[in-house]
Amino acid sequence: xxxxxxxxxxxxxxxxxxxxxxxxxxxxxxxxxxxxxxxxxxxxxxxxxxxxxxxxxxxxxxxxxxxxxxxxxxxxxxxxxxxxxxxxxxxxxxxxxxxxxxxxxxxxxxxxxxxxxxxxxxxxxxxxxxxxxxxxxxxxxxxxxxxxxxxxxxxxxxxxxxxxxxxxxxxxxxxxxxxxxxxxxxxxxxxxxxxxxxxxxxxxxxxxxxxxxxxxxxxxxxxxxxxxxxxxxxxxxxxxxxxxxxxxxxxxxxxxxxxxxxxxxxxxxxxxxxxxxxxxxxxxxxxxxxxxxxxxxxxxxxxxxxxxxxxxxxxxxxxxxxxxxxxxxxxxxxxxxxxxxxxxxxxxxxxxxxxxxxxxxxxxxxxxxxxxxxxxxxxxx
Amino acid sequence: xxxxxxxxxxxxxxxxxxxxxxxxxxxxxxxxxxxxxxxxxxxxxxxxxxxxxxxxxxxxxxxxxxxxxxxxxxxxxxxxxxxxxxxxxxxxxxxxxxxxxxxxxxxxxxxxxxxxxxxxxxxxxxxxxxxxxxxxxxxxxxxxxxxxxxxxxxxxxxxxxxxxxxxxxxxxxxxxxxxxxxxxxxxxxxxxxxxxxxxxxxxxxxxxxxxxxxxxxxxxxxxxxxxxxxxxxxxxxxxxxxxxxxxxxxxxxxxxxxxxxxxxxxxxxxxxxxxxxxxxxxxxxxxxxxxxxxxxxxxxxxxxxxxxxxxxxxxxxxxxxxxxxxxxxxxxxxxxxxxxxxxxxxxxxxxxxxxxxxxxxxxxxxxxxxxxxxxxxxxxxxxxxxxxxxxxxxxxxxxxxxxxxxxxxxxxxxxxxxxxxxxxxxxxxxxxxxxxxxxxxxxxxxxxxxxxxxxxxxxxxxxxxxxxxxxxxxx
Numbered sequence: 001x002x003x004x005x006x007x008x009x010x011x012x013x014x015x016x017x018x019x020x021x022x023x024x025x026x027x028x029x030x031x032x033x034x035x036x037x038x039x040x041x042x043x044x045x046x047x048x049x050x051x052x053x054x055x056x057x058x059x060x061x062x063x064x065x066x067x068x069x070x071x072x073x074x075x076x077x078x079x080x081x082x083x084x085x086x087x088x089x090x091x092x093x094x095x096x097x098x099x100x101x102x103x104x105x106x107x108x109x110x111x112x113x114x115x116x117x118x119x120x121x122x123x124x125x126x127x128x129x130x131x132x133x134x135x136x137x138x139x140x141x142x143x144x145x146x147x148x149x150x151x152x153x154x155x156x157x158x159x160x161x162x163x164x165x166x167x168x169x170x171x172x173x174x175x176x177x178x179x180x181x182x183x184x185x186x187x188x189x190x191x192x193x194x195x196x197x198x199x200x201x202x203x204x205x206x207x208x209x210x211x212x213x214x215x216x217x218x219x220x221x222x223x224x225x226x227x228x229x230x231x232x233x234x235x236x237x238x239x240x241x242x243x244x245x246x247x248x249x250x251x252x253x254x255x256x257x258x259x260x261x262x263x264x265x266x267x268x269x270x271x272x273x274x275x276x277x278x279x280x281x282x283x284x285x286x287x288x289x290x291x292x293x294x295x296x297x298x299x300x301x302x303x304x305x306x307x308x309x310x311x312x313x314x315x316x317x318x319x320x321x322x323x324x325x326x327x328x329x330x331x332x333x334x335x336x337x338x339x340x341x342x343x344x345x346x347x348x349x350x351x352x353x354x355x356x357x358x359x360x361x362x363x364x365x366x367x368x369x370x371x372x373x374x375x376x377x378x379x380x381x
Numbered sequence: 382x383x384x385x386x387x388x389x390x391x392x393x394x395x396x397x398x399x400x401x402x403x404x405x406x407x408x409x410x411x412x413x414x415x416x417x418x419x420x421x422x423x424x425x426x427x428x429x430x431x432x433x434x435x436x437x438x439x440x441x442x443x444x445x446x447x448x449x450x451x452x453x454x455x456x457x458x459x460x461x462x463x464x465x466x467x468x469x470x471x472x473x474x475x476x477x478x479x480x481x482x483x484x485x486x487x488x489x490x491x492x493x494x495x496x497x498x499x500x501x502x503x504x505x506x507x508x509x510x511x512x513x514x515x516x517x518x519x520x521x522x523x524x525x526x527x528x529x530x531x532x533x534x535x536x537x538x539x540x541x542x543x544x545x546x547x548x549x550x551x552x553x554x555x556x557x558x559x560x561x562x563x564x565x566x567x568x569x570x571x572x573x574x575x576x577x578x579x580x581x582x583x584x585x586x587x588x589x590x591x592x593x594x595x596x597x598x599x600x601x602x603x604x605x606x607x608x609x610x611x612x613x614x615x616x617x618x619x620x621x622x623x624x625x626x627x628x629x630x631x632x633x634x635x636x637x638x639x640x641x642x643x644x645x646x647x648x649x650x651x652x653x654x655x656x657x658x659x660x661x662x663x664x665x666x667x668x669x670x671x672x673x674x675x676x677x678x679x680x681x682x683x684x685x686x687x688x689x690x691x692x693x694x695x696x697x698x699x700x701x702x703x704x705x706x707x708x709x710x711x712x713x714x715x716x717x718x719x720x721x722x723x724x725x726x727x728x729x730x731x732x733x734x735x736x737x738x739x740x741x742x743x744x745x746x747x748x749x750x751x752x753x754x755x756x757x758x759x760x761x762x763x764x765x766x767x768x769x770x771x772x773x774x775x776x777x778x779x780x781x782x783x784x785x786x787x788x789x790x791x792x793x794x795x796x797x798x799x800x801x802x803x804x805x806x807x808x809x810x811x812x813x814x815x816x817x818x819x820x821x822x823x824x825x826x827x828x829x830x831x832x833x834x835x836x837x838x839x840x841x842x843x844x845x846x847x848x849x850x851x852x853x854x855x856x
Contacts, residue, residue, distance in 0.1 A: 006825050007569035013829050014572045017836050022391040058423050062388045066844060069387060075844035082838050086588075086794075089787040109598060158783035 021070075028070035035289045036076075036247050041067040073247060080248040089156040092245045097154035100251030101198045102242040103147045104368075106162040111371050116167070119376035123363065124174045126379035130353075130361055131176045138360045140218060142181040143168045143367050144203065144211065144322055147196040150187045164367040181218050183211040198251045200240020202292060203366075205231065205256040208326040215362070221333050224260050231256040234281070238291045255291060257281060258325070262332030264307035271300040280305065280328050295324035301344035303327075305337045313359035316340060316352075318379075320369040334360070342375035349381050382423040383544070384575075384630045385582045387843050393420065397540075401638060402563070410535040410558065413638070417538035421504070424544075428502035431472060436537045438468045439512035440530050446519045447526040458520055465516040469509040476502055481705035504544035506702060508537055510669055515551040517673055523552040532558045541634035545627045547645035547665035550672065554640060561639035571636030573832060578629025580835035583842045585795060586623035589615045592788050597754065601763040605774040608781040609767035610747075615788070617750050618795045621650065624663070643668075650799045653738035654731045655719040655745055666702070670695050693717055706756040712749055719745060 034041050045051070045060035052058075069075065083091045090096065095103040123141070130139045148155065149164045165184070172180040187195060187203075187210060195207030203211075209229065216223045238253040257280075270276045277297065285294040296303055299321060311334040317323050318340050330337055338356060340349070352358075365373070382389055397416045404412050422429040442465040449458035476499055483494045515536075518524040527533040536558055542549055596604065596612030604612070625646035635642045649662035659667055675695050681688040693714075700713015723731070731738040751768060755761045766772050797803050811828075814820035 003566055007565045009825055009829060010569035010572050010832075011565065013833060017833065018390060019395050021840070022395045025391055053426050055424065055426050058426075062386065065392065066387045066846065069391075069844045072844060075841040078838065078841040079845045082584075082841065087787075087790045089783065108603075156783070157786060158779045160779045160783065 024070050025065065025068075028068070030068050031072075034067075034072070036073050036244055038244060038289070041072075043068075076247050080246050084248075089159065094242055094245050095148065095155055095159055096250075097151065097156065099154060099198075101147070101151060101154040101196075102246060102250065103151060103155060103196075104201050104242055104245075105159070106146070106148060106164075106368050108162050111162055112374075115374060116371050119370065119373060120171055120174070122376045122379040123171065123370075127175055127179055127363070131179060134359065134361065136176060136178045137219070139176075139179050140181050140215065140361070141171075141175055141179055141363045142183060142211065142215065143171065143365055143370055145184055145187065145367050146201060147203075149367070150184070150191055151196060152188075153191060162368070162371065164371070167371055168367055178218075181211075181214055183214050186210050186214050197238065197240050197242075197253045199243035199253050200238065200292060201242055201366075202240070202322060202325070204253075205258045205325045208322070209258055209329065212326060212329040215330075216333075219333070219360075222262070224262075228261050230259045232259070234294065235286050235291055239289075240292060255286075255294065258329060260329055260332055262310070263328065264309040264331050266308040267331070268306050269296065270304045271297050272302055273304075292321070292324070295321075296327065296339070298324075299341055299344065300339075301341055301346070303339040305331060305339075306335070307331050309333070309335060311335055314338065314357055315360045315362060316356075316358040317362045317364055318342070318349075319362075319364045320366060320373075322366045322369070323364045326364060330362075342373070342378040345378065349378055382420050384627070384634075385579060385587075385839075385843065386846075387840075388423075390579075390840070390843070393423075398637070409638075410529070410532045413540075414531050414535040414538060417535065417540040417543060420540040421538060421543060425503055428500075428505075431476070431502050431505070432508055432538060433534075435469060435472060435509060435512050436534050437530075439465055439515050439537075440527070440533045442468075442516050443519050443526040443533075444528075446516055450520065450522075462516050462520045466513055469513050473505060473509045475499075476505055478701075478705045507546050507548055508543065510548050511551070512537055514548075514669065514673060518550070518552045518555075524555045527555070527558065539635070539640075541631040541638075541640075542642065545624070545631070546663070547628055547631060547642055548669050549642055549665070550669065553643055557640050563637075563639040567639060568637045571633045571638075573633070573828070574636060575630050575633030576832040576836050578626040578631075578633060579839050581622045581626030581629060581798070583626075583839040584835065585791075585798060586619045586621075586626055587842065588791055589788070589795060590619040590623070592784060593619055593754075595784070597764070601767055601772050602774055604764075604767040604772055605776055605778050605781055606768065606770045607777040608774075608784065609764065609772075611781065611785060611788075613747050613751050613754070613764075613768065614792070616754050617650070617747055618792075618799065620750070620753075621646075621799065622795070648799065648801050650743065650746070651739075651801070652742050652746075653735070654723055654728060654742055655716060656723050656728060658742055658746055659716065659720070666699065670699060674698060689721055692721055696720065703753070704756060707758055708752050708756050708761050711758075711761075712752045715749060715752060 030043065031041055032043065033039070042060070042064040044064055045057055047057060051060070080091055084096065088096075090105045093105050093107075095101075095105050097103045127139055127141060145164045145168065148159070148161055168182075168184065172182065187207060190207075190210055193206060194204055195210065196203050209226070213223050215221075234255050234257055236252065236254040238255050239249065240253060243249065266278075267280060268276060268278055269280055275297075280296055281294050282297040283294070285291055285298070290298070292298070305327070309331050311332055313334055314336045315330055315334040316338045317327055317330075319327075320341065323339060327337060327339055336356075338352075338358070340352070353361075370376075382393060384390075393416075397412075400412050400416070401409055418429055418433075421432060442461050446458045446461045446465075449455070449461060480496050480498065483496055486492050486494060515524070515527075515533075519526050527536070536549075536551065536554065539549070593612055593615040596608055596615065599608075628645035632642045632644070643665060645663060645665050647661040647664065649658050652658040652661055675691055678691045678694065679687050680691060696713045696717025697710060698713070699716075700710045703709045703712070731741065748765070748768075751764050752761050755764060763772070767774065770776065811824040814824045
């Protein structure tokens with residue numbers, strides 16, 4: 001009798017879990033896009049006999065039901081919580097740092113060392129060439145370490161990864177005198193401050209500001225003091241790319257714009273020679289998931305910024321998205337600022353530099369993007 | 382199809398169970414047969430034909446063997462057994478070993494035979510072994526031939542144990558094929574067993590597998606001694622919980638439908654000798670080789686020399702059964718040698734020294750896994766070098782400590798789960814609780830809560846399935 005009761009309750013549980021969940025999967029509404037994972041979810045595969053015999057139909061169908069499984073985001077969250085409970089120090093390549101910091105873990109295996117070697121050669125040749133043409137005072141390189149190399153106090157014990165410092169050292173050692181801007185010590189000095197986002201792989205506007213101070217000093221510009229600049233918070237609910245890898249909200253970020261004493265007021269920004277804004281910022285993104293694209297309207301092949309600045313000359317920033325909160329600070333010193341992103345940029349760079357009468361060049365990347373970039377051949381085109 | 386997938390849990394299983402249990406008893410084997418073919422074809426839509434061929438061959442051979450035997454024509458009966466074995470071994474040889482043999486022949490100067498590059502049909506090593514056991518069992522009089530091809534097909538293709546075992550010998554399920562009874566108690570026991578297996582595979586094996594993949598992918602100069610041992614420990618746990626989890630799921634599913642399969646694993650890592658280890662690890666394979674190779678060769682009955690020869694044959698075959706490459710052969714030979722040495726020299730010594738025997742066994746098994754894990758002998762050697770400090774990467778580094786810290790909780794769980802103790806403690810606790818009716822309810826609730834949590838978290842891991850390998854594609 002007791003056996004019976006036990007068996008029956010096991011079977012009821014089984015029916016609930018297996019048959020119950022199955023029933024829910026059939027009535028649950030489908031989604032075409034996952035904001036959290038930032039990808040299109042699979043939809044029902046089309047049946048053909050060919051796909052059946054190749055086994056393709058089956059694998060597509062499995063992807064489809066897994067992608068469309070009810071409460072998908074919540075299941076993924078449950079997995080992440082389990083990993084946290086198991087005291088895993090990193091989940092999906094993200095360190096669970098102190099004070100709510102989620103910090104990307106970069107491993108040597110992610111880096112194609114041969115490609116990196118080539119990238120280094122391209123960069124060095126490019127800088128050598130333009131140092132001769134424009135002068136060493138006008139050509140600078142700034143490689144910014146990511147949070148895992150700066151916020152050491154926030155990392156779990158013994159965490160180490162791809163040696164960004166070593167890479168920066170070896171590049172800086174080969175660059176012509178005076179062209180390298182080393183912001184590592186500056187950032188480390190301020191490691192206790194809010195210089196990297198907790199949920200995103202970018203530095204904050206404050207972090208970029210400290211780097212700008214170093215840049216201004218190297219360029220011989222007036223170096224703004226922290227007291228002289230104004231930060232304005234534009235969002236306090238930013239959940240960035242690192243959050244998306246985890247899909248578990250441990251903290252939120254706030255985003256700021258910065259105004260220097262010499263920041264011009266009348267600004268025109270044209271992206272990809274097509275769309276023109278009268279601001280550096282696109283408010284539309286603040287209500288979306290991808291809030292970082294608020295700065296300079298996100299990634300474009302080319303952005304052209306002109307303003308009523310008192311500055312002289314034309315600055316070309318060859319960059320990744322770390323520059324998006326940095327570039328606004330340079331406007332007071334230049335008539336025009338161009339930003340070029342090799343991932344999307346097709347025009348030969350030498351032609352661009354000549355045609356747009358570039359007087360100053362800044363190469364600005366975070367160390368990991370540079371190490372993994374496969375488009376660096378563009379430096380020499 | 383694999384059990385640990387959304388597809389199996391929330392499409393295949395509910396549909397098959399529903400059809401199976403609403404069908405009248407007479408039709409259940411038919412449903413099982415068709416369902417099993419779909420299960421197989423889902424992953425191998427073309428190779429299912431090979432399995433059907435093997436089924437047909439042994440069905441007819443079985444009948445023939447029986448007929449000749451009844452007529453007293455033992456020579457012809459024997460011929461039929463041989464014919465069945467040749468067919469099955471030819472299939473296995475062609476699909477599994479041809480490229481290995483060709484590859485090695487090509488090492489001879491002047492020989493250049495093109496490789497076949499055939500994908501290995503999943504489960505072929507399991508079902509060919511099963512069908513061979515059938516004709517032999519009939520020949521020996523251990524079983525009567527199955528008259529119904531559907532029932533026989535259901536036996537061969539039986540989806541619970543089709544692709545990763547256990548290897549079910551025909552004589553152990555012959556009666557159940559026709560006369561099994563599905564009961565509530567069996568179904569419930571099966572459910573609990575299946576859920577446990579699912580958790581072992583998805584939560585334990587897959588998780589620690591990540592650690593092994595991370596370490597084994599590193600360049601050998603970057604693996605200090607401690608990391609190498611951590612890595613191989615991760616692999617040892619991955620393969621044990623994966624394989625035994627799969628067997629648990631198979632046994633559980635079988636039980637739900639009234640089958641009683643034999644056990645396949647019995648806490649192998651608590652063994653105190655290699656001899657004991659192989660009585661606890663993949664038991665269905667061991668007993669298959671004992672019944673159909675070792676004993677027919679004469680076992681230990683023909684003198685000591687012959688026994689050593691027989692052990693050597695069995696262990697080379699056991700090794701190569703696991704995959705067509707030299708490392709598996711070496712792995713089998715390695716264990717064969719230690720089994721012989723134990724028999725000859727130190728089994729008694731091990732029995733007397735408790736702690737030493739545990740360390741000795743785990744040490745040898747762990748070295749064995751390093752041989753097993755890479756089908757490239759060069760990498761086997763490199764990894765062994767790293768384990769013994771010959772890789773030049775020192776004893777320990779920051780990364781090792783980081784990984785150790787990151788997986789510390791997991792490793793403790795794995796160590797406990799690899800021993801019978803947690804199960805014993807829980808059973809003791811429940812027995813004490815079940816003295817009164819409140820306690821009985823409590824114990825039921827706890828057990829149900831446990832499997833529900835395991836199932837739900839497993840589902841979460843399967844929904845976000847970035848890592849869910851199938852380890853037996855080489856078997």
